[in-house]
Structure formats: C-alpha cells, structure tokens
Amino acid sequence: MLELLSFFIPINTPIFYSQNVAQNNEIIAEENNILRPLSGQLNKIPVFNSNSPELVLGEGILLSTFPKDNKNHPEAHLNFGFQGRFDIFAHHVAKPSTENDKRTLYLGIIIHNPSSETVTVNTFEAASYLSQPDAPFITLPSKAEGSNIYAGPGSRVMGDILQKKRQETFSSEIIIPAGESKMLLNLPIPVQTLTPPINGRSTYMRLYSSGKVYLASLAMYQDTEDNPPSLSQWQQLLENQSLSSPRDLPPTPPEASGKRIYGRVAGVSEGNLWKTDLTDSSSNQILTIPDSGEAFSYGLSTLIGGTLGTNQVQTAPMLVRYPDTAYSAHGNYGVQYSLTLPLFNPNKENKIVNIAISTPVKQDILGVNFLNPLPTQTFFRGLVQVKYNDDNNIPRLKYFHLVQKRGEKGENLVTLTMPPQSQKLVSVDFLYPPDATPPQILTVTTE
Structure with a gap:
C-alpha cells in the first residue's frame, strides 16, 4: 500500500511504498x-511542477528555473527556459513554524523575460484555490453527478481546468518588456483564524509564451494577509535566498528495491496530456x-x-x-x-x-x-x-x-x-x- 504523509488537510502525495495490506481487509x-x-x-509539453517542500515552514525558493548567474545560491536555480506552450502546477501547505508565529505565508510565481524584445504570455485556463475556505475536504458520496462538485483544492482546481475555465484573478494576456519580470501569482495561504492553523493552496495554469521566459515559485512571510509582497521584494528573495527548508524526505533511486520513498516533485516535468x-x-x-x-x-x-x-x-x-x-x-x-x-x-x-x-x-x-x-x-x-x-x-x-x-x-x-x-x-x-x-x-x- 501507499502510506500517506498527511497534515490537517489530507494531502495524499505518494511517499512510502510497501506491500502490506491493512489488517481485517479481505482481498477480492x-x-x-x-x-x-x-x-x-x-x-512533450513542459510543466513547471512545484510541490516540494509540500509543507512550507520557511521563506525561500520553492522552484526556480532561472539561470544560476548573479545568484547568491546558484544551486537553487535550474536554468530552464520556457517558450511556446507550457503549464504551471503548484501545490503547497502552510502552518506556523512556531506556536506564536502569526505571519501569513505568501506564494509568489514570478516570470522573467531575458531577451531584448517584448514577450507576450497568454493564459488559456487557470485556477487557484485554498483548502480553507475555498474547497474544504467535505464528505461526498463515491459518485456525484454535477460539474461544480469538489472536495479539496486539488479537486476544485482540476475540475475548473477540465471545463476550460480561467479565474478572474488571472489575466488573459501579460506583456513583459525586454529584461523585465511580472508576477503570475501573488496570493496568501492564511492560517491565523483556523484551528488547527494549517491551510493549503493548489494552482494550475495553461499558458503560451511568444518568447523565452524563466519561472520561479517563491515563499515569503508578511505580517498580514492583505499586504502582498511587491515585485521588488520577490526579486530580492529570488536573487539572495536559498531553497526553502526544512526539505521533504529524499527519494529512493528508481532501481532500488524494498521500501520506496517516491518523494515530492520540484522541477520541470515533461507531458501534460x-x-x-x-x-x-x-x-x-x-x-x-x-x-x-x-x-x-x-x-x-x-x-x-x-x-x-x-x-x-x-x-x-x-x-x-x-x-x-x-x-x-x-x-x-x-x-x-x-x-x-x-x-x-x-x-x-x-x-x-x-x-x-x-x-x-x-x-x-x-x-x-x-x-x-x-x-x-x-x-x-x-x-x-x-x-x-x-x-x-x-x-x-x-x-x-x-x-x-x-x-x-x-x-x-x-x-x-x-x-x-x-x-x-x-x-x-x-x-x-x-x-x-x-x-x-x-x-x-x-x-
């Protein structure tokens, strides 16, 4: 079976692998x-795939495909450019790192045009939801007919994308001048009013870029949830900070046998369909x-x-x-x-x-x-x-x-x-x- 590493909201990423079957469960x-x-x-469509660390307990870089040049922590940057069709997936959880920490974690996704020409980025479908209050893990029947049914932010986001929806939060077109950056996402994962104080956000976007661009997903704390970081603050974090820690458990090599740790994803995966x-x-x-x-x-x-x-x-x-x-x-x-x-x-x-x-x-x-x-x-x-x-x-x-x-x-x-x-x-x-x-x-x- 797959043992699940879960927090307050049931994030069911495959982590551990064994062949044990739960006691008292007959196999049919x-x-x-x-x-x-x-x-x-x-x-072959590339996907910016940001899911590690899933539980974010510290500021820093979650995933960066920027070049390593002029970065204080070059190991945090994977130097991968996107052009034409690509997707973005981000799925992260926040809770206070200490009992008295009342700050709000912001999730930012920055896009940069390194060229000497203006780049246009079109957004076809896009959605981003919190576990609380947007998409709580309510109890639903095994099968329910309807297009607006969901349990959890992952369920709701993928339902929107399946129906080719784009939330108003996301612009249909973004113009990025030569050498400049823009924010694709700059949204909080609030926890202060929740008991226990833990929340998650799922995001998916389908995009097209007229020229080469670099992407990064970043985590930054703010004192309140109505004060998003500025573009310049995100840029400073990108240039100066290292990878967010603590890290998830490292994966077992694919060729290994026995107990398997699949790990969580942080990189560019190939294929969206x-x-x-x-x-x-x-x-x-x-x-x-x-x-x-x-x-x-x-x-x-x-x-x-x-x-x-x-x-x-x-x-x-x-x-x-x-x-x-x-x-x-x-x-x-x-x-x-x-x-x-x-x-x-x-x-x-x-x-x-x-x-x-x-x-x-x-x-x-x-x-x-x-x-x-x-x-x-x-x-x-x-x-x-x-x-x-x-x-x-x-x-x-x-x-x-x-x-x-x-x-x-x-x-x-x-x-x-x-x-x-x-x-x-x-x-x-x-x-x-x-x-x-x-x-x-x-x-x-x-x-």
Whole structure:
C-alpha cells in the first residue's frame, strides 16, 4: 500500500511504498478482468511542477528555473527556459513554524523575460484555490453527478481546468518588456483564524509564451494577509535566498528495491496530456466489447511499484529537478487523460456495456484486486467528464465527481445498450488531481 504523509488537510502525495495490506481487509480478486497497458503516450509539453517542500515552514525558493548567474545560491536555480506552450502546477501547505508565529505565508510565481524584445504570455485556463475556505475536504458520496462538485483544492482546481475555465484573478494576456519580470501569482495561504492553523493552496495554469521566459515559485512571510509582497521584494528573495527548508524526505533511486520513498516533485516535468484512442490490438478503428460476464481494464497513472502487472510506467519524466526531490512526477498531478473508446458489439444480440473508474490495490503483479471492508484512506477525489450518445442516440455530456478509498471498485459512469454489430463512441476525460494516490483503472464490462 501507499502510506500517506498527511497534515490537517489530507494531502495524499505518494511517499512510502510497501506491500502490506491493512489488517481485517479481505482481498477480492476480479477473475474475469484482463489488464491492458494504456495505448499512446504523454506529449512533450513542459510543466513547471512545484510541490516540494509540500509543507512550507520557511521563506525561500520553492522552484526556480532561472539561470544560476548573479545568484547568491546558484544551486537553487535550474536554468530552464520556457517558450511556446507550457503549464504551471503548484501545490503547497502552510502552518506556523512556531506556536506564536502569526505571519501569513505568501506564494509568489514570478516570470522573467531575458531577451531584448517584448514577450507576450497568454493564459488559456487557470485556477487557484485554498483548502480553507475555498474547497474544504467535505464528505461526498463515491459518485456525484454535477460539474461544480469538489472536495479539496486539488479537486476544485482540476475540475475548473477540465471545463476550460480561467479565474478572474488571472489575466488573459501579460506583456513583459525586454529584461523585465511580472508576477503570475501573488496570493496568501492564511492560517491565523483556523484551528488547527494549517491551510493549503493548489494552482494550475495553461499558458503560451511568444518568447523565452524563466519561472520561479517563491515563499515569503508578511505580517498580514492583505499586504502582498511587491515585485521588488520577490526579486530580492529570488536573487539572495536559498531553497526553502526544512526539505521533504529524499527519494529512493528508481532501481532500488524494498521500501520506496517516491518523494515530492520540484522541477520541470515533461507531458501534460495523455490522449489516445483505445482500440483492439488488431485494429485502430474499433474496441470490441468483452464477452458477457467479462471485463478488461486499462491502468491509469501507473508508476514504479504499481504497474498492476502491465509493466507500463506512465509517470512523467523530469527534464530538470533538485537532487533531493522526486526522480519523476509520480501521480502525474495535473496531467489530462483524454481517452476515446470506439466500442463495437460483434454479437447477434443486444449487449449491455458499462464503463467505470476504480482504485484497485496497488501492486506490480498482473491482476485487479479490491478490498472488503474498505480502509479509511481516500485515494482518489476528482471530476471526470464523459461524452457519448445514449440509447436514443442523443448526445450526452456528463460530469461525475468521484471519491474512492484504497481498493474501492467504482460505480458505473456509462451504461449503454448496444444492438448487434453496432458501434458507439465514448470519451472519458479527467485531470489527475493532486489529492489522489495512484494507480487507478478504466474498466469496460459486458453484463
């Protein structure tokens, strides 16, 4: 299982790995379910991925891709420029470093144009939410239909991006003169009125830059939450401060065996979209439904130690990273899965077909196992979009918010009656939310 390092708000980043199953949880194996690797691959869009340290207890640099030149702490800068399409993901938690510390932690994301020409940056979708009060971790059913349902800031942010929303906080266009910098984000993570005093902020942005730019996410304390630091204060911190500490636990090398520390991500990951048509191995046109009473599943966000026997690691690689942070972007937080299923019924009679997302027991051996009774840990909470034509051939676009425990078999998202020799197209889209723990599966079942 994945043991979770949690604070007051349940930040479920995968940290530790072992094969122990919780006591009194019976393993229920799905005998008639065949695991398949997910076709396709991640694209090459770079993602500024700021998630370490997740719990920020000190001012400093969280992630900087600026050049090392003229910096007091060159080791804190990764020298990676962005141009064209790129994304930004930031997910951090604040609490007072001492009992009497009443200051507010601000999270700043600065963007710099190093060139001699003006650069234009366009923001397509963007959202940033606090755990308190924007998106508390409320109790929700396993499946709830609706597009404005969420539990936790990661769930809410990814739901907004899935629906292509841009908060008013974010400008659609930013003009950066030659050699200058601008703030993309300058927002507090307030804790003073909370009991216990702890809060988190999740942010995701999809952008395009007309020229090369550098980025940095930074942490700075202010006496109040209505007094954001100035651009010059952020620039001074960037030039003079080191990495924020204390640091998270360093990761286990990928080739090591035994107990695994995945670590948290701080660097530039490669890939923001896994888009594919799920088809038969012998055809790129159709996906033949399973025989009656049988099923097949595709792994989602599979990772080292949790490929479900497919030997497929979907984790986004790191283009640059700090040595004490994750070797790859475990969990693929913010990555959009865009999956199309061109279902085909080859039989001479009607067949009822179901599609579901589930959270099986994490393992490396081939198979799908669930738990009964379910443990208490929530391993997935996020919004899923499905598109299909119903049994009356009427186009449907539906959103479902899912909350799943470890080892939980998901409820059906789509149920279709397929006439003989018919085809039906189903699309499933979601952004992997940061308050989740991989892997999951997408399952097609014929009743």
